[in-house]
Amino acid sequence: MCGITVCVACPQQLVSNRLTNGFTNGHPNGFTNGHPNGHTNGHTNGNTNGHVNGDLRSSLREKMQASINMINHRGPDETGMWISDDSKIALGHCRLSINDLSPSGRQPLASDDGQIHAVVNGEIYDCDRLRKLCSKQHNYTFSSESDSELVLALYKIYGAPDFFQHLRGEFAFVICDERGGKRRVIAARDRYGIKPLFWTRSGENILMAAEAKAFLPLGWKARWDVKAIATSGWQLDDRTLFQGVKKLLPGHWIDITEEDGIQIHRYWDAEYEDKRKVETRTIDEMVLGVRERLVESIRLRLRADVPIGVYLSGGIDSSAVAGIVTELARENHVKIGSQESPRLACFSVGFPGSGFDESSIAERTAEFLGLEVIKKEVNEDTLARDFSETAYHCEHHHFDLNCVAKFALSTLPREHGFKVVLTGEGADEHFAGYPYFPVEFLREEDYAMPESVLASNPDIRKKLFGSVDTDMRAIFQNLGAAAEGATDDCPAMGEVGETTVPWTLLVWHAKRQLFSPWVRDRVQGLDYRQTVIESYPQDARAKMRSRWHPLHSALYMWNRATLSNVLLSCLGDRTEMAHSIEARTPFLDHHLTEYVNRLPPSVKVSLSRQVLEQTNGDEAETGGRDDQGPLWKKAAPGLTSFSEKWILREAVRPYITDELYQRKKHPFLAPMKWPRDGPLHKMLSELLTQESVEALGFVDYEAVEKSMGLAFGDEADTGAFRSLLYVGAWVTLSKKFAIEKVDMSSWTD
Structure with missing residues (x-):
């Protein structure tokens, strides 16, 4: 790194x-x-x-x-x-x-x-194979054992852009x-x-x-x-x-x-199978295909001259990584970095006393695998203390304090002598793990698997579609997120077919009333979905309209926007490298993702046959699940009836606990409600003074003052709290980067 x-x-x-x-x-x-x-x-x-x-x-x-x-x-x-x-x-x-x-x-x-x-x-x-290719077949003389030198060797041999096809990582x-x-x-x-x-x-x-x-x-x-x-x-x-x-x-x-x-x-872009091509592989073949490629991706990422650990959460993704590493080390004698022992170190973060604390599940996973788990407890004092430093390193605002928790977590590996960790980022984005993907899955039948339950029962699919769409919007509302800048009609929406993804991508955007009057005047009448659509290449838009299934279009749009520009930044590289930690992401190995992208939608999102048999397509009577975390506690039955990341669950079944196999996705989020006059309230009050906010030039201080009055306490408005996080990051950056106040002349077209 x-x-x-x-x-x-x-x-x-x-x-x-x-x-x-x-x-x-x-x-x-x-x-x-x-x-x-x-x-x-x-x-x-x-x-x-x-x-x-x-x-x-x-x-x-x-x-x-x-x-x-x-x-x-x-x-x-x-x-x-x-x-x-x-x-x-x-x-x-x-x-x-x-x-x-x-x-x-x-x-x-x-x-x-x-x-x-x-x-x-x-x-x-894949250093060993590539070094042999360069030295023996092309007579390149290496001066080091560093993997970085492969960039020079491959460029000299193949030139640009041909050498990119050989770069994996x-x-x-x-x-x-x-x-x-x-x-x-x-x-x-x-x-x-x-x-x-x-x-x-x-x-x-x-x-x-x-x-x-x-x-x-x-x-x-x-x-x-x-x-x-x-x-x-x-x-x-x-x-x-x-x-x-x-x-x-x-x-x-x-x-x-x-x-x-x-x-x-x-030089590269994601591709998905034509939605009308009928799948000929069996389910077992596809499950094995995912498993083999994931294991290989993880194996390649265990090479280092320093110790390697794993970030272990309460989710299936990082747990699968830990399980596969454990088997590779114990059964296949694959070395974990420079470590002599096959015992893997795992690092976990917890929010004690909160419904968002998954550290106990991580501990049970570690016990199941026979691993050591080192936990960082993040409380309100920690979040208040590290907020500004996190914003400085990320160089952008974020809708949640989970990035501050990740910043704090990343202190752990270095304290225990580790420079490298493996993480689970990228699994949700390729196996459809988030709650806004089922509605896109239901938008159109899965032609690739015509015998699947929903493809052969269009009436059930149509009934579920409206319910799931309502459920998804309710979840966002409970989280204090609501799409901004989307009008009733956006002509450009036809560019990407029928989809709610542009709306979904805007739910964490700062609300218009937060900005100064001159900014609100500039954006008056603008539909921000136009910005979303124009961010995608013309050839990809054409495929969304006619070639790709809506679920795959949704995955593409999410990965090109929020994954690369937000999640891999403030929940990835920037908070990890702030503490000199290299994080390796096996789920983002392009050999794996290219295979997964070509799989049918129905193996990524699956509706329980048991639920269908019990309800015959009507709404289930079970409601939300209290044991699945706060995201799902109040969820309606439409979404809770789906198994997200189904084929990944099957592929990693040998490496995880029954608890994880059955558990629904719970996004890594920090608690959103905090007490009045607590550390966060005090920190933001001191940071967001009228002088500091008005020095930005584009934020309405009255809106900030109003949010401050609503954002804390038992009845806190989570949307108001998120607004304070945005402005807090802007004020921090303005001070650390010495940014002068802007006015309407700074608006550039």
């Missing part, structure tokens, strides 16, 4: 007649790259020999080092830097040593011919290719956006970094992108909260040359 910062001077087509830039890049935890003081530090001193004034080079080095230091939490083990001979490119890297702990694993890296340099953030898996990297007397800069991000990569322009330079804060020493000044915030664009497309700072989208790469300027390409 590492942190990366990059500064590249714009090519001729954009700004200047030459490529001047600076990269600073860190090992697996980030990049920091940039030119120090604008375009002047990237230019030569006029001498025909191309040498750069020593003072300018020294200044570039100092500013690059300052940039690396801003994200040193991503890689505290060592730092490195490479500056081109003409000082137009600088690559900087801060390293978290995972594979090859020796000095040979340092970054930036150079190819065996010395003409290609790179900084790599993340992990490349989570990564963000920048390559500088100086072969043939020409300069080419390539930057890329993994298929699901597990690792971050941001870019912006500063003067005549292009800056790239794992976190936006790394831009600050390189001449960048943070400004709010109010339109991206107010219309939710920051969590849907390539925008961020900061004006001019963009995310490189998952599965995309940037190509920068003097001849063609900056070009952004897509």
Whole structure:
């Protein structure tokens, strides 16, 4: 893992007649790259020999080092830097040593011919096979045992974009290719956006970094992108909260040359089976197919030169990971990182005295597997104490305090000597684990399995559809979430077929009344679902309209938006790397996901035959289940009759307890109701002063004051509480990034 910062001077087509830039890049935890003081530090001193004034080079080095230091939490083990001979490119890297702990694993890296340099953030898996391919078949000479060097080797052998098909893992990297007397800069991000990569322009330079804060020493000044915030664009497309700072989208790469300027390409996107293709595989074949690919994905992620643990919750996903790791170690003698013992360490978080505390289930799972579980109890004091630091590291607001709990949890592994953990992220997004997926499953019959219960009983499916849709909306209301900015008619909705997903993606968006009057005027009449739809590629929209089943369209839309832009950030990389923890996500292995995406909808969401037999399609009499957690306690029978992630349950059945096999999905959420005058109430009251809120320039203080009066106590309005979390994050960022107050002139189209 590492942190990366990059500064590249714009090519001729954009700004200047030459490529001047600076990269600073860190090992697996980030990049920091940039030119120090604008375009002047990237230019030569006029001498025909191309040498750069020593003072300018020294200044570039100092500013690059300052940039690396801003994200040193991503890689505290060592730092490195490479500056081109003409000082137009600088690559900087801060390293978290995972594979090859020796000095040979340092970054930036150079190819065996010395003409290609790179900084790599993340992990490349299947290393042994790939190294053999590169060295024996293509005569590439490796200088280290680091997996990161594979990026250089594969690029040199296959070029771009062909080398992407060989990369398996989570990564963000920048390559500088100086072969043939020409300069080419390539930057890329993994298929699901597990690792971050941001870019912006500063003067005549292009800056790239794992976190936006790394831009600050390189001449960048943070400004709010109010339109991206107010219309939710920051969590849907390539925008961020900061004006001019963009995310490189998952599965995309940037190509920068003097001849063609900056070009952004897509090298991968999710695909689903044609909904009218009849499935010919048996259920047993599909279950085994999932199991084999998941086990292989986990096995590949157990390679490291440091100890590896697991984040264990009360859910099926992380429990399955822990169970599979345990069997691989005990039965197949697969080594868990550098550990000599097959005994796995598990790290868990709990909210004591709350219905949201699943730590007892995690403890029972650990006991079943014979594992050690180390628990972090997160109380109100912890959440209040860590709120601002979490917002600073995430660099965006969030609708729940679960990200603060994840921030606190991530202190545990390092305290016990671990740098790497395996997690369960991505399972819900591919196996349809969330409560808003059944309504999309019911929207249309599953042509792939015409003999399935609901496909052969259209009347039952239609009856259930209305009930489930109502249930889903009630759950959101109970959680204090309601879609904002959706009118009765949105012509663009036809672009993605009939679906409630654009509405669902907006339920956590900040409400219009929270913003200043001038912002409300700007968004008056806007349907934010338009922003949702426009964030998807045209070819994907066409498939949603005619080729994909609505459930698969829903999974695609969710994964391209909330998964990559929110969940893998504040519940993934940013809160983990704040404490120098590399998290590996086996459910997001693209060999596994590509297989799962091609499975029929009916094996992902399944309706109990017993319920159908008992009710004959009428509403069940059982109601919600008190033992399934607060999300389902008041749920109506429509949703509770479904088994989400059915095929995953069957695939991992040998590795989990009966309790987990039967338990419904409970999202990782923090409690939403807190007492008046408690630590959170006091913290937010002190943070959200009138002066601090009005200094933002785009928030209505009266709305904040009203929310403060409603957000605490036994009868707390959870929607008001979430509004305070949004503004609290904005105020924190405004102070830490020294962001000036904005006005209506800052609104950019």
